[in-house]
Amino acid sequence: MKNITTLKEFACTPDRFNGGHRLCPGCAHGMIVREVVNATDDDLVISTATGCLEVCTAIYPYTSWDVSWLHIGFENAAAGISGAEAMYKALSKKNKSYNPDKNVKFVAFGGDGGTYDIGFQSLSGATERGHDFLYVCLDNEGYMNTGAQRSSSTPIGAHTTTSPRGKLSYGEKNRKKDLTMIMAAHGCPYVATATPGSKHWKDMAQKAAKAISTVGPTFINALSPCTTEWKFKPEDTVEISDLAVETCMFPLFEIEDGHKLTVNYKPKNKLPVEEYLSKQGRFSHLFKPENRWVIEEIQKEVDRYWEYLLRREEAGV
Amino acid sequence: MATPKEMMTTWDKIQFGAVLPSFEDPANKVRSKFNSYNYKVxxxxxEKPVFNRNLCIDCDFCWVFCPDSCFEVEEVVNKRGKKQAKIVGINYDLCKGCGVCVEVCPTPIKSLLMFSEFVENDEALKQWPKKEDKKD
Structure with missing residues (x-):
């Protein structure tokens, strides 16, 4: 496990995910992927589900990846990586000389569409079979690559093209699926949430380092603010991630062995959710008087979930 | 059978089970010509960010939050004998001008500021706000 203490030391890591990709300006995908890839010195094999990340980093003839990289369909990033991992194990067993000079680690990246909805069966299967890999979900709360369709990660009230706001509609009507808890229920040795917030780079890098070094299936759910479809200015990416944590819309916690929950960051002053919602254009219609009740609902749900996390941490079960 | 890295020497000799070695040689600044590093965005x-070396405290926040990896760092050894990264400049071929680096810069007078694309960097450094300007 790579020891990450100070940013000054961490910044000496040579980049294995290079710039020049065509992600939008201010896209958080770049920040998250760089931190995860730099969080280990071992050789990496990466599989990426179809999505913004895959489309933008591998445009012929250029590639941004300086590691073994596998592009695979929307639904089977986890299946691809578990196949690669099984082959690596089988070859090491068969041939004594197939001994790498460094460990090889396996990482899969998927968007929220490729994780919450389409890729869920392969992720669930790979977790159940117990392959040794890390799955990182880059959660931008919708199918942003194809122009903002709703996914099961879209929160209540958000405007997307398939859950539009209007005279009678207040946007998305279903609540966000709690995938982190679902993955913990699979019995993964390590499950965590992360954001690219200004105080939380270390939290994310350490979680990635820990998850990569843990044997067995591990999962990180990383909130990735999308400047284009959440409708905020590109320079606010980090601020939005901060607000998501400060308002407890996206709390930072980790679960070990499927049950031991630790809340990694407790905001001193829990901000009201309006602070987070008002910064984003996709929630702007909620501030009309007739839609105010949706904000109250969101606040209630956030409070309930935060209390649940705190109580569960306290109980230690 | 060779090690996974040796199995991948060139593209035409790739074998099953090969793990790609790094194509980069940061020490000699050699990069594969298919690396997107060579692409220009x-x-x-x-607007472009302009970097003022005199105000920089080497916190490296811009390095970690830049989504396009355009901050060039140099490894130096500090007074305590530990290695640390020193920001030396911005790679303007990779910068998309999102402005995240300016937002996260923690110095009282920011060491990174956005200027119009048409302002020369030397000219921008002359226009930098002074301490007195901030109090007003």
Whole structure:
């Protein structure tokens, strides 16, 4: 496990995910992927589900990846990586000389569409079979690559093209699926949430380092603010991630062995959710008087979930 | 059978089970010509960040939060004998001008500021706000 203490030391890591990709300006995908890839010195094999990340980093003839990289369909990033991992194990067993000079680690990246909805069966299967890999979900709360369709990660009230706001509609009507808890229920040795917030780079890098070094299936759910479809200015990416944590819309916690929950960051002053919602254009219609009740609902749900996390941490079960 | 890295020497000799070695040699600044590092996204931006070395405290926040990895760092050894990264400049071929680096810069007078694409960097450094300006 790579020891990450100070940013000054961490910044000496040579980049294995290079710039020049065509992600939008201010896209958080770049920040998250760089931190995860730099969080280990071992050789990496990466599989990426179809999505913004895959489309933008591998445009012929250029590639941004300086590691073994596998592009695979929307639904089977986890299946691809578990196949690669099984082959690596089988070859090491068969041939004594197939001994790498460094460990090889396996990482899969998927968007929220490729994780919450389409890729869920392969992720669930790979977790159940117990392959040794890390799955990182880059959660931008919708199918942003194809122009903002709703996914099961879209929160209540958000405007997307398939859950539009209007005279009678207040946007998305279903609540966000709690995938982190679902993955913990699979019995993964390590499950965590992360954001690219200004105080939380270390939290994310350490979680990635820990998850990569843990044997067995591990999962990180990383909130990735999308400047284009959440409708905020590109320079606010980090601020939005901060607000998501400060308002407890996206709390930072980790679960070990499927049950031991630790809340990694407790905001001193829990901000009201309006602070987070008002910064984003996709929630702007909620501030009309007739839609105010949706904000109250969101606040209630956030409070309930935060209390649940705190109580569960306290109980230690 | 060779080690996974040796199995991948060139593209035409790739074997099953090979793990790609790094194509980069940061020490000699050698990069594969197919690395997107060689691609230019400079025409995406309207405003560019300008870096003022004199105000920089080497916190490396801009390095970690830059989504396009355009901050060039140099490894130096500090007074305590530990290695640390020193920001030396911005790679304007990779910068898309999102402005995240300016937002996260923690110094009282920011060591990174956005300027119009048409302002020369030397000219921008002369226009930098002074301490007195901030109090007003």
């Amino acid at each position: 400079a025409d995406w931006r309207v």
